[in-house]
Amino acid sequence: MTCTDFLAKLTDFFDGNVPPALMVEVEQHISECKHCEVVLDSTTKTINIYRNSEIYDFPPELQQRLESAIMTRCCGPRDAAK
Amino acid sequence: MPAIQSPESESIQPEEIHPDVALVARAKEGDSSAFEQLVRQYDRQIFRVAQHITQNREDAEDITQDVFFKAYQKLDQFQGNSKFSTWLVRIAVNESLMRLRKRKTSKTVSMDEDVHTEEGSIPRDFAEWRPNPEQLYGQGELSEILRKTIQGLPPGFRTVFTLRDVENLSTEETAEALGLSVPAVKSRLLRARLQLRERLSRYFKQSNPLQALEGKSR
Numbered sequence: 001m002t003c004t005d006f007l008a009k010l011t012d013f014f015d016g017n018v019p020p021a022l023m024v025e026v027e028q029h030i031s032e033c034k035h036c037e038v039v040l041d042s043t044t045k046t047i048n049i050y051r052n053s054e055i056y057d058f059p060p061e062l063q064q065r066l067e068s069a070i071m072t073r074c075c076g077p078r079d080a081a082k
Numbered sequence: 083m084p085a086i087q088s089p090e091s092e093s094i095q096p097e098e099i100h101p102d103v104a105l106v107a108r109a110k111e112g113d114s115s116a117f118e119q120l121v122r123q124y125d126r127q128i129f130r131v132a133q134h135i136t137q138n139r140e141d142a143e144d145i146t147q148d149v150f151f152k153a154y155q156k157l158d159q160f161q162g163n164s165k166f167s168t169w170l171v172r173i174a175v176n177e178s179l180m181r182l183r184k185r186k187t188s189k190t191v192s193m194d195e196d197v198h199t200e201e202g203s204i205p206r207d208f209a210e211w212r213p214n215p216e217q218l219y220g221q222g223e224l225s226e227i228l229r230k231t232i233q234g235l236p237p238g239f240r241t242v243f244t245l246r247d248v249e250n251l252s253t254e255e256t257a258e259a260l261g262l263s264v265p266a267v268k269s270r271l272l273r274a275r276l277q278l279r280e281r282l283s284r285y286f287k288q289s290n291p292l293q294a295l296e297g298k299s300r
Binding site for chain 2 (some may be wrong): 007010011012015034035038039041042043045046047049050051052053054055056057058059062063066067069070074075
């Protein structure tokens with residue numbers, strides 16, 4: 001397996017969709033190629049950091065204001081019409 | 083070996099009925115409290131998706147309102163073939179991209195944009211990262227780094243990464259929400275992930291020259 005082959009399989013790897021036989025080749029390549037080991041490790045960390053971080057505030061006041069505006073916009077006139 | 087928890091790997095019973103189905107049915111019959119519950123469940127997610135794509139807080143607020151208003155108006159069209167949340171996300175993506183198009187009047191913004199460029203598809207930085215890179219920075223500083231970094235991605239890549247990796251939709255759900263094929267999502271996702279990794283490397287690698295220069299000890 002080359003580095004290009006490894007990169008082509010990276011998305012399937014993260015999805016857990018690499019067939020067992022090919023997985024052996026992937027693991028073999030990672031154990032032999034420092035660059036691809038680093039790419040895998042840092043890409044994994046990239047995903048985890050974004051997944052576990054709330055980078056945009058959504059304070060309760062904003063949530064309440066949005067919910068109130070949405071419900072007024074949706075159900076106010078509709079309820080009145082029924 | 084590091085691994086990402088994938089939604090596909092979770093054991094979901096196919097016969098399980100999602101609780102949203104009953105709420106949507108009640109909302110369709112005019113039960114506003116059922117719709118309100120759906121709003122409460124998903125407004126944070128819709129706001130986050132809109133803000134990730136538009137990179138603008140006011141736009142994200144407007145879009146969140148518009149998404150639920152449109153969903154309410156079109157409830158009868160929701161057939162339950164996908165999750166209700168995926169249906170909402172699809173509306174949010176369309177509204178967000180439309181907002182970007184309005185902002186950039188001379189340039190088309192779509193999921194096809196920047197697809198043909200090879201930029202960022204080949205890793206160049208091979209420095210090892212710290213074991214727990216997120217602990218190198220305070221929460222506010224880390225959020226700022228993550229915001230700035232994802233802001234630099236083309237909208238098409240940013241959108242795919244947001245749905246798959248931030249919102250944790252499966253690759254198939256991401257494809258469905260964006261109206262793309264699964265291979266197209268995989269291709270964009272690979273490049274989005276590699277570009278973000280490349281850009282974050284300067285903050286998280288073992289020997290961080292910025293920290294050395296600034297004399298910071300973290």
